[in-house]
Amino acid sequence: xxxxxxxxxxxxxxxxxxxxxxxxxxxxxxxxxxxxxxxxxxxxxxxxxxxxxxxxxxxxxxxxxxxxxxxxxxxxxxxxxxxxxxxxxxxxxxxxxxxxxxxxxxxxxxxxx
Amino acid sequence: xxxxxxxxxxxxxxxxxxxxxxxxxxxxxxxxxxxxxxxxxxxxxxxxxxxxxxxxxxxxxxxxxxxxxxxxxxxxxxxxxxxxxxxxxxxxxxxxxxxxxxxxxxxxxxxxxx
Numbered sequence: 001x002x003x004x005x006x007x008x009x010x011x012x013x014x015x016x017x018x019x020x021x022x023x024x025x026x027x028x029x030x031x032x033x034x035x036x037x038x039x040x041x042x043x044x045x046x047x048x049x050x051x052x053x054x055x056x057x058x059x060x061x062x063x064x065x066x067x068x069x070x071x072x073x074x075x076x077x078x079x080x081x082x083x084x085x086x087x088x089x090x091x092x093x094x095x096x097x098x099x100x101x102x103x104x105x106x107x108x109x110x111x112x113x
Numbered sequence: 114x115x116x117x118x119x120x121x122x123x124x125x126x127x128x129x130x131x132x133x134x135x136x137x138x139x140x141x142x143x144x145x146x147x148x149x150x151x152x153x154x155x156x157x158x159x160x161x162x163x164x165x166x167x168x169x170x171x172x173x174x175x176x177x178x179x180x181x182x183x184x185x186x187x188x189x190x191x192x193x194x195x196x197x198x199x200x201x202x203x204x205x206x207x208x209x210x211x212x213x214x215x216x217x218x219x220x221x222x223x224x225x226x227x
Contacts, residue, residue, distance in 0.1 A: 004155070033213060042119075042201050042217030043156070056214050090155050094213060099144055099163065099205070102213065104155030 002027050004093050004105035012111045018079045021108045023091030025072040029103065031096060032074040034066060037088040037107070049074055050096070078110075086112045115140040117204055119218035126192055127226050134187045134221045136202035143207045145178055145185045146215070150199040192225045199223075 005024045013019050025032055031050045035043035045058035049068035063079040072093070078085055088109050092102040117138045126132055136145070144163045148156035160169050162178035162185060169176045173196075175188040185202055199222050203215040 031213070033215075035217075040219070042117075042203075042219045043215075044217070045214045048213060058214060092155070099161060100213075101146075101158045101161065102215070104157070106154050 004091055004103050006089075006091050006105035006108050008108060009106070010109045010111075012113065013081050015081055015083060015112055017081050017112075018077065019081060019110060021076040021078075021089050021091075021110070023074045023076070023093075023105060025074070025093035026103045029093035029095055030072050031094045031100075032068055032072065033092045033094070033102065034074070034076045035090040035092065035104075036060075037090055039087070043090055046076070081112045083112050086110060115142075115204065115206060115216045117202055117216055117218040119200075119202055119221050121221060122219065123222050123224075125224040125226065128193060129191050130225075132189050132192060132223070134200055134202075134223075135184070136186065136218050137184045138204065139183065140204070141182050141207055142204035142216075143182070144205045145182070146203045146205070147176055147185070147187055148201040148203060150201060150220075156201055189223075192223075194225045194227050197223060197225050 007022045033048040034046040037043040048056040052068045065077045067075045088107040090107045092104045094100045146161045147159045150156040160176045165180045165182045167178045173190045199220045201220045202218045
């Protein structure tokens, strides 16, 4: 069973640039969620995708967008990067079902300078 | 906006000691999960509690969900250096449609010294 994999592991961008982060779900999982974890904080929910559609969103501006593909993999796109976007971005996959456990990847560490 | 407050934020203890981590909110959650996160890795689920008053044990770890489903605690007996890590609680709201929008606490960084 392949776990959740994220790429790249580390990334350095300049303020104002755009970035795309990628996530491959655990085999058989059809739901993907993205979280932002600032240093010293708990993860914050960005959005969730199910059947290639966004079906839940946290308190993040529209410049955070995403995609889910037919094979359930996903992308997180962030436009017009700001210094405060520097964080660990975590992808989590799960089965449908409210109490289905989330399986997290090891994240992408984004640094915005 | 639902918030989860975790305490303490940092905890450094000697091997063999007991400890308790608390997770509190003014909001009701349908379930509450505890995760452990190590440096450079994503959180790993330890347990999910669903029923108010529920107690679950995982070896030396005991998890409790408050009767009103607003708070939870994690108790570790005879801590070992391998227990070192960031412990996170996360609550699932009573209603968020089909989305699994978990609210995380800010975490407790536990260090167990040999």
